[in-house]
Amino acid sequence: MKSTIRYMTWPFIVTGLGLALAAFIGWQYSGTQAGALSFFLIAAVLAVLEISLSFDNAIVNANKLKQMTPVWQRRFLTWGIIIAVFGMRVLFPLLIVVIAARLGPIEAVRLAATQPQEYASIIHEAHLPIAGFGGAFLMLVALNYFFDQSKDVHWIGWIEQALLKIGEIRGMEVGFVLVCMMVILHFLPDEKEHTFIVAATWGVITYLLVDALGHVLDRWGGGDISAGDMARGGFGAFLYLEVLDASFSFDGVIGAFALTQNLFLIAIGLGIGAMYVRSMTVMLVEKGTLAQFRFLEHGAFWSIFVLSIIMFVQTLRPIPEYITGLLGACFIGVAFVNSLAWRRAHPEEAETHTD
Numbered sequence: 001m002k003s004t005i006r007y008m009t010w011p012f013i014v015t016g017l018g019l020a021l022a023a024f025i026g027w028q029y030s031g032t033q034a035g036a037l038s039f040f041l042i043a044a045v046l047a048v049l050e051i052s053l054s055f056d057n058a059i060v061n062a063n064k065l066k067q068m069t070p071v072w073q074r075r076f077l078t079w080g081i082i083i084a085v086f087g088m089r090v091l092f093p094l095l096i097v098v099i100a101a102r103l104g105p106i107e108a109v110r111l112a113a114t115q116p117q118e119y120a121s122i123i124h125e126a127h128l129p130i131a132g133f134g135g136a137f138l139m140l141v142a143l144n145y146f147f148d149q150s151k152d153v154h155w156i157g158w159i160e161q162a163l164l165k166i167g168e169i170r171g172m173e174v175g176f177v178l179v180c181m182m183v184i185l186h187f188l189p190d191e192k193e194h195t196f197i198v199a200a201t202w203g204v205i206t207y208l209l210v211d212a213l214g215h216v217l218d219r220w221g222g223g224d225i226s227a228g229d230m231a232r233g234g235f236g237a238f239l240y241l242e243v244l245d246a247s248f249s250f251d252g253v254i255g256a257f258a259l260t261q262n263l264f265l266i267a268i269g270l271g272i273g274a275m276y277v278r279s280m281t282v283m284l285v286e287k288g289t290l291a292q293f294r295f296l297e298h299g300a301f302w303s304i305f306v307l308s309i310i311m312f313v314q315t316l317r318p319i320p321e322y323i324t325g326l327l328g329a330c331f332i333g334v335a336f337v338n339s340l341a342w343r344r345a346h347p348e349e350a351e352t353h354t355d
Contacts, residue, residue, distance in 0.1 A: 007279045007280075007282060007283040007286075008276070008279055010275060010279065011272070011275040011276045011279050014271070014272055014275045015047070015272050015275075018043060018047075018268045018269075018271060018272045019040055019043055019044060019268075019272075021268055022039045022040050022042070022043035022265055022268045022269070023036040023037070023039055023040040024036070025039055025262075025264055025265060025268075026038055026039025026040065026265075027039075029262075039262075039265055042260050042265060042269065043265055043268050043269040043272070044269070045269070046260075046265070046266065046268075046269020046270055046272075046273065047269050047270070047272035047273040047276070048273070049269075049270075049273065050269070050270045050272070050273020050274060050276075050277070051273045051276050051277065057244070057245060057277055058277045058278075058280040058281045058284060059284065059296060059297060059299075059300035059332070060141070060244065060297075060300050060301065060304065061241055061244070061245070061277075061281040062281050062282075062284035062285045063297055064237055064240060064241055064244075065237075065241070065281055065282065065285050066285045067237060068237050068238070072235075072237065072238055073282065073285070075238065076238060076241060076278075077278055077279075077282060079238075080238070080241065080242060080245075080278065081274060081275060081278050083242055083245075084242075084245050084271075084274045084278070086267075087246075088245070088246050088253065088270075089253065089266065089267045089270045089271055089274070090263070090267045092246070092253065093112075093123055093253060093263060093266070094108045094109065094112070094263075096122065096123055096126045096130075097111060097112070097119060097122050097123070112262075112263035112264075113263075113264075116260075116262055116263070119263065123253075127314065128192055128195055128196055128199070128315050129195050129196070129198070129199035130199070131199075131311045131312065131314045131315045132181075132184075132195075132196045132197075132198075132199035132200035132203065132311075132312075132315060133199045133200065133202055133203040133206075134203065134308075134311045135180075135200065135203065135308045135309070135310075135311035135312040135314075135315075136177050136181065136199075136200040136201070136202075136203030136204050136207070136308075137203040137204075137206055137207050137243070137244075137308075138304050138305075138307055138308035138311065139176070139177050139180065139305065139308035139309070139312075140173055140174070140177055140203075140204065140207040141207070141244060141301075141304055141308075142301050142302075142304040142305035142308060143163075143167075143172075143173035143176055143177070143305070144173055144211075145301045146160060146163040146164065146167065146301065146305075147163060147164065147166065147167025147172060147173050148164075148167065149164065149167060149168065151164060153294060153295075153298075154298075155294075155295040155298035155299070155302075155335060155338065156298075156302070160298070174204060174208075177200075177204060178204075180309075180312060181196075181197065181200045181201075181312075184196065184200075184312050184313075184315055184316065185197060187316055188315065188316065192315075196315055206243060207243075210236075210239055210240050210243050211240075213236050213239060253266070253270065292339075292343075293335075293336060293339035293340075293343075294338075294339045294342050294343070295335040295336075295338050295339045295342070296332065296335050296336055296339055298335055299331045299332040299333075299334065299335025299336070300331075300332060300335075302331045302335075303327070303328035303331040303332060306327050306328070306331065307324060307327075307328065310323070310324055310327075
């Protein structure tokens with residue numbers, strides 16, 4: 001219990017400060033206790049929303065983070081959280097408004113502060129390219145896991161074994177995503193086709209660039225210890241995690257505008273949630289939880305695959321965020337239960353695997 005609380009110390013501190021700041025902003029906006037309480041509650045709900053939507057992100061992050069050196073793990077928790085909170089929860093929505101409305105950054109901030117309804121409308125209008133980019137990137141993340149020829153543990157046996165066989169064909173993950181893009185393109189109105197295909201293509205390109213950078217760093221590291229550390233657990237892995245976190249965050253950021261149009265309140269609520277996700281990631285690595293629960297990682301990647309499909313479908317019709325959260329939680333929950341059952345059925349092998 002004490003060790004778990006140790007991981008959650010900073011999230012608890014940020015939660016207290018964030019909720020207090022949310023209440024203060026509510027008081028400044030309304031001048032009433034009811035307004036302060038409303039902002040306080042909305043920030044709390046946003047934090048829970050972020051945690052529920054991003055728990056699978058924590059599991060996938062942990063798989064990558066365990067390969068990183070302690071130095072880069074700490075950097076992921078410091079620089080990474082700054083990028084996650086201020087980059088995705090503040091700068092990203094502002095950037096959308098700057099590009100979509102052709103405003104300067106200062107004008108965009110003023111719009112967010114003084115005309116939140118118009119600001120939220122611009123964000124929602126930008127949902128198509130966001131969903132296209134995120135759907136393509138996340139689908140490649142999931143397929144790369146299921147097509148990995150070194151993968152020897154299967155949860156949904158016959159499906160994952162079939163995917164593994166398909167993965168023997170070079171470039172099939174990209175081909176699969178391109179087919180999905182063409183299917184969506186067939187159902188989109190003509191005026192939206194160009195926006196979607198450009199955004200989704202950039203999602204594929206971004207994944208390939210990040211993946212290529214990791215391979216370059218691996219080769220560059222060679223036998224050099226410092227460079228090898230950079231490759232195995234340094235900048236390449238850090239960049240991959242940040243792009244992955246950004247893709248996961250699209251859904252939460254867009255969904256947050258269903259609760260409030262106040263940019264600062266969204267940043268506080270989602271920022272609190274991001275702190276918990278980061279701490280859960282490190283806890284999963286240091287306590288070896290992924291090794292103890294055999295199928296937990298599989299559940300997370302199935303959750304990612306479903307999320308990528310949902311993001312593609314969202315280009316055609318809206319899907320409530322609670323459906324996304326519930327589906328992800330179901331995959332992870334079932335994988336957790338199956339892992340416990342496997343441990344009970346194979347106690348000796350589970351003990352060896354953990355060690």
